[in-house]
Amino acid sequence: MTLCRVVGTVVSTVKHPTYKGLKLYVVQPVDSDDRPTDPSFLAVDTVQSGPGDLVLVLSEGNGARQILREKVLPIRSLVVGIVDAVDARIPAGVPEGAIARGDA
Amino acid sequence: MYLGKVVGTVVASQKAPGLQGVRLLVVQPLNTDLTPRGSVLVAVDAVQAGPGDVVHLVSSREAALALPDSFVPVDAAIVGIVDSVDVEARP
Numbered sequence: 007m008t009l010c011r012v013v014g015t016v017v018s019t020v021k022h023p024t025y026k027g028l029k030l031y032v033v034q035p036v037d038s039d040d041r042p043t044d045p046s047f048l049a050v051d052t053v054q055s056g057p058g059d060l061v062l063v064l065s066e067g068n069g070a071r072q073i074l075r076e077k078v079l080p081i082r083s084l085v086v087g088i089v090d091a092v093d094a095r096i097p098a099g100v101p102e103g104a105i106a107r108g109d110a
Numbered sequence: 111m112y113l114g115k116v117v118g119t120v121v122a123s124q125k126a127p128g129l130q131g132v133r134l135l136v137v138q139p140l141n142t143d144l145t146p147r148g149s150v151l152v153a154v155d156a157v158q159a160g161p162g163d164v165v166h167l168v169s170s171r172e173a174a175l176a177l178p179d180s181f182v183p184v185d186a187a188i189v190g191i192v193d194s195v196d197v198e199a200r201p
Contacts, residue, residue, distance in 0.1 A: 014142065014197030016113070016166060021190030022156050022176055030166065030190075032142045032197050046142045046197075048111040048166055057198060067172040080156070080168045080176035080189050083111050 008035050008044075008063045009092065012055055012085070016048060024079050025050070031085060033063055038094035043103075049083035062087035113140040113192065116163045120152050128182030135159060135188065137167065142197055153186035164192040 014032030018025075029051040035044040040060070049063045052073055064070065065083040073084055096105065118136035122129070133155040141147045144164065156176040159165050165188045167173075173187035174180050 014195060016190075016195050017193045018166060018190035019193055020157050021166075025190055032195065045147070048113065048142075050111075067170070067175075070172070078175050078180055080172045080187055081111070082168055082170065082172045 007086065008033075008065065009038065009089065010035050010046075010049070010061055010063045010085075011040070012051075012057050012059045012061055013046060015057065022080055024074075024076055024081060028052075028081075031055070031057075033061065033083075033085065035063075036060070038092045038096070047083060049085050050081055051085045053085055053088055055085050055088050060089040060092070061085045062089055111166060111168050113142060113144065113195065114138060114153070114165050114167050114188070115140055115144075115146075116159050116161050116165060116188070117150060118161060126183050128179065129154075129184070132177065132182070132184075133158075135161075137165065137186070137188065139167075140164070142195065144195065151186055153188050154182075154184045155188045157188060157191055159188050159191050164195075166190045166192055 010033035013034045016030040034046040114137040120134035176187035
């Protein structure tokens with residue numbers, strides 16, 4: 007999963023039926039110090055999060071299908087948690103992103 | 111899942127069986143500030159989008175699930191026509 011900030015909303019009335027009634031957010035991946043990391047992308051909310059929230063985003067279809075309990079579901083990214091706190095002590099000397107890449 | 115702009119259509123009579131009767135549109139992927147990002151791609155259209163429309167897409171396996179017959183060889187699908195994108199400027 008990815009740590010993201012909800013930074014915007016996408017409104018579309020003409021859409022695939024499975025998107026009906028779901029909020030589509032623009033989410034910005036951030037690191038544990040809230041600094042933007044990768045480009046922002048879109049995710050469907052499932053936990054009543056709102057713009058400005060620090061959230062957990064899942065980007066994998068199988069998980070999405072389980073959460074939304076829908077077999078035929080063209081949705082990959084879901085907001086699955088609203089983060090209260092992040093306490094991440096990255097050991098000194100570990101290159102940026104090494105842990106995420108599984109190198110450290 | 112990402113934003114894109116429909117910039118054209120593709121006609122291919124010789125194609126994999128799963129793609130028969132499926133609309134193929136040329137899409138320019140966009141950043142969430144609507145600036146172009148990367149090169150164009152071809153996506154199947156599940157919502158009758160037209161040239162010039164800003165749309166949102168889903169990729170990989172989930173793209174195939176946007177079509178009535180979901181055992182089709184597609185990796186990008188248009189699943190919504192965007193009315194508005196409002197992104198707050200980050201402080």
